[in-house]
Amino acid sequence: MSPLVLLFIILASLSSCFGYHIEEPLYQTNAYERYPMHNYWRFNNAKHERFGFMTRANRATPHSSISVDDFGAKADGRDDTEAFQKAWNEACSRGASLVVPENRIYLLKPITFSGPCQPNTAFMIYGTIKAWPVMSAYEPDRLHWIVFDSVSNFKVDGGGTFNGNGKIWWQNSCKTNTNLPCKDGPTAVTFNECNNLRVANLRFKDAQQMHVTFQRCFNVIVSNLVVKAPGNSPNTDGIHVSETHNIQISNSEIGTGDDCISIVSGSQNVRVTDITCGPGHGISIGSLGADNSEAEVSNVVVNRATLRGTSNGVRIKTWQGGHGYARNIKFLNIVMQNVTNPIIIDQYYCDQQVPCQEQVSGVQLSKVLYQNIRGTSASEVAIKFECSKSVPCREIYVEDVILEPEGGSGGTIATCENVRYVNRGKFFPQCSPSIK
């Protein structure tokens, strides 16, 4: 080969390498490597150190455990709340495992299991804990059934079930019966202000409203949950994350009447992996910015999820008004099966009876990556970037996204407003070329 030909080949390959950056200055090949997520991965790798207490707990001998039955719980269809409260107080003060025996169903009214507790306290649920079905028992608070408050170095495990017995709440929801006033119902299980928490191997069923909420928690590992409620049960989010830092949710199967997973303001370093979702409203960041509030969400990764027959796939939703941001968000390796809005950013979200007005402020969305997202859309609009006019979306990256019509007939389109995006690899359907 002559030196001239060689030089030509080198120049040609250089220009094809770098041409991309010149054409698309927004996008750099290593853009998402540069996202400040490295701490996040380190957190992930360091979990064995951080969660060292778990190892110690397993090593502790003799393993002290307390059964709720020893405190008078009967599982006979009457109220076992008092027995659970007494048993908890004992387990918490001794650092013991509180055992809910297998093959028994315990009925509980609203109850708070308060910490701080001695190290190694655990809640081992083998049987079923079922919610008291009379709505008045939840007044005046009305928002909670079971609360774990201020517990650290704590785990809930065992393979058993929390059953929210939610039918009566669904029937009395303003979404089921529009003549009724809109009032919130109880979240089945709330973890409030927890630290170093592990929640694993549990079933959540038929919550009154949300199934399980983590709020103001640090360092949480959630795995192997099965969350199930009918597709038409109102507001029954699966897992709700609020003001929580460092949480991993993995290997879980969620099908409810609202978001499978919802991540709201004050949350950062959220890693969601290996989730199946459906029925439901998909995996959501938001809603954010309601009532002109400030929102801050950053460093969220959703990796390996399958969504089946859901109304949304991966969604970011913000209300008009509000301020703050949601940024550094990655949606990776996601399969959509007959999803109505597989990829959606909705900055005109409005979930109230009165219509929402367009406002001059909004939550800023930036640095959102959609990578390797494939499958089918139940509706024509497979990709919807409906960003705020006042605060357009910036640095939206789309790479290897292919969304085809369910059943193979018709086509799919993308609608894109007020968005600056960059694409790489395959991207179908694309935003129409007139849109920036």
Ligand SMILES: *[C@@H]1O[C@H](CO)[C@@H](O)[C@H](O)[C@H]1NC(C)=O
């Ligand atoms: C796809 O979803 C639509 C709307 O949700 C539904 O009507 C239809 O039956 C689904 N198709 C399949 C094959 O499941």
